[in-house]
Amino acid sequence: MIPKSHPRYTSLRTRNLIVKGVKKGIASMDGLIAHGRGEAFDYLLGEKTNEFAEESIGAAAALMLLAKKPVISVNGNTAALAPKELARLSNLVQAPLEVNVFHPSKKRELKIKSHLKKYGAKMVLLPDKNYKIRFLESNRKYASPEGILKADVVFVPLEDGDRAEALIKSGKKVITVDLNPLSRTAQKATITIVDNIVRAMPLLISSIREYRKYDKNKLKEILKNYDNKKFLEESISSLR
Amino acid sequence: MIPKSHPRYTSLRTRNLIVKGVKKGIASMDGLIAHGRGEAFDYLLGEKTNEFAEESIGAAAALMLLAKKPVISVNGNTAALAPKELARLSNLVQAPLEVNVFHPSKKRELKIKSHLKKYGAKMVLLPDKNYKIRFLESNRKYASPEGILKADVVFVPLEDGDRAEALIKSGKKVITVDLNPLSRTAQKATITIVDNIVRAMPLLISSIREYRKYDKNKLKEILKNYDNKKFLEESISSLR
Numbered sequence: 001m002i003p004k005s006h007p008r009y010t011s012l013r014t015r016n017l018i019v020k021g022v023k024k025g026i027a028s029m030d031g032l033i034a035h036g037r038g039e040a041f042d043y044l045l046g047e048k049t050n051e052f053a054e055e056s057i058g059a060a061a062a063l064m065l066l067a068k069k070p071v072i073s074v075n076g077n078t079a080a081l082a083p084k085e086l087a088r089l090s091n092l093v094q095a096p097l098e099v100n101v102f103h104p105s106k107k108r109e110l111k112i113k114s115h116l117k118k119y120g121a122k123m124v125l126l127p128d129k130n131y132k133i134r135f136l137e138s139n140r141k142y143a144s145p146e147g148i149l150k151a152d153v154v155f156v157p158l159e160d161g162d163r164a165e166a167l168i169k170s171g172k173k174v175i176t177v178d179l180n181p182l183s184r185t186a187q188k189a190t191i192t193i194v195d196n197i198v199r200a201m202p203l204l205i206s207s208i209r210e211y212r213k214y215d216k217n218k219l220k221e222i223l224k225n226y227d228n229k230k231f232l233e234e235s236i237s238s239l240r
Numbered sequence: 241m242i243p244k245s246h247p248r249y250t251s252l253r254t255r256n257l258i259v260k261g262v263k264k265g266i267a268s269m270d271g272l273i274a275h276g277r278g279e280a281f282d283y284l285l286g287e288k289t290n291e292f293a294e295e296s297i298g299a300a301a302a303l304m305l306l307a308k309k310p311v312i313s314v315n316g317n318t319a320a321l322a323p324k325e326l327a328r329l330s331n332l333v334q335a336p337l338e339v340n341v342f343h344p345s346k347k348r349e350l351k352i353k354s355h356l357k358k359y360g361a362k363m364v365l366l367p368d369k370n371y372k373i374r375f376l377e378s379n380r381k382y383a384s385p386e387g388i389l390k391a392d393v394v395f396v397p398l399e400d401g402d403r404a405e406a407l408i409k410s411g412k413k414v415i416t417v418d419l420n421p422l423s424r425t426a427q428k429a430t431i432t433i434v435d436n437i438v439r440a441m442p443l444l445i446s447s448i449r450e451y452r453k454y455d456k457n458k459l460k461e462i463l464k465n466y467d468n469k470k471f472l473e474e475s476i477s478s479l480r
Contacts, residue, residue: 036276240480
């Protein structure tokens with residue numbers, strides 16, 4: 001047990017969640033390395049939710065509420081770090097969770113699914129080898145015909161590489177959470193939340209709870225006034 | 241197999257070495273996360289050996305050659321990433337390798353020892369529970385009475401936390417390799433090489449081969465002119 005008074009309590013607690021995730025067969029060793037990269041960027045960003053991230057979270061809440069068919073893409077790290085919040089978000093905006101992992105493993109997909117269900121998720125989809133996202137080669141190209149393939153807005157936190165780009169090319173709007181504002185995913189997404197998923201998810205959920213009282217025009221206004229490029233640039237400045 | 245033409249060939253090859261190290265029981269899951277942190281800093285430093293690192297490598301070579309009793313401290317990540325170079329360095333300057341891991345595991349210590357021997361190491365010491373480094377609490381306080389405890393110079397690459405500081409307080413000179421110039425180890429060491437161990441080790445070995453032709457006064461001169469604080473500051477600027 002790490003004492004709550006420890007200056008790095010949250011960081012160490014988060015790290016433990018990922019290590020436990022690997023032991024449970026939910027997260028992968030590549031996921032651990034990716035987590036370490038995230039830790040370094042978080043450290044440089046001050047390990048707090050910066051103003052630029054708050055702006056992106058607000059825009060993400062508006063986009064999730066305006067979406068006709070929102071879907072939440074879940075990989076091993078997201079499932080290990082924020083299962084409860086993923087379940088809550090899914091139930092709140094009626095967006096199915098869709099499992100998607102880099103290294104092909106049906107066993108791991110099923111473990112992630114039951115992990116999410118245990119935390120209260122009602123709709124969890126798995127990729128189907130008969131259905132593919134265009135412009136992608138790896139195992140991550142497979143998708144559910146009832147989920148990402150039909151989605152107009154995809155929330156893909158902690159995404160690595162070229163999948164965000166492929167989703168954008170397929171005409172979808174993409175929201176991501178990424179601690180590295182220089183990454184390809186961060187650069188390509190419609191809305192990039194440069195923050196730790198552990199801090200960002202509760203804020204996104206409470207923004208959605210608040211914004212759900214607004215009418216659609218007000219939500220559209222929020223989105224219209226949001227400039228992802230500007231906040232990406234601010235986050236890069238904050239890093240340096 | 242990753243093709244050599246891949247733009248991230250070295251980075252991916254290095255990552256594979258660590259993942260293999262975990263599978264072999266040499267590196268730990270915390271080691272994987274630490275490797276990810278290193279990757280992020282390496283990325284920000286341009287994934288190359290910068291001039292400040294070359295200067296530190298030269299000073300480290302001089303200090304290793306001037307040492308009366310140099311010892312090389314080896315953890316799971318170092319053993320996984322550079323076993324051949326650790327063995328070469330050890331044999332070149334007659335410095336024993338001493339295994340030291342954070343989480344207590346005699347099994348892992350023995351695995352690291354035989355891994356290093358397989359790569360040509362002749363002198364590999366293990367910590368002895370009857371001997372301790374002062375000013376330390378974790379498992380890393382244990383040391384060999386024939387190694388670190390007797391050493392005047394300790395080479396401790398990829399060190400995490402407070403051990404470098406404890407060694408310094410015990411009157412030893414400490415050389416480290418650390419991609420994060422802001423880390424406590426980087427800040428406390430006598431000589432800090434801000435570079436990837438995979439790139440730094442071969443350069444350190446060739447510097448020692450060259451400097452071994454010099455007389456002691458010339459080596460002392462190199463050390464006298466070396467300013468660790470200055471190169472640390474340069475590496476921090478390069479990061480931002």
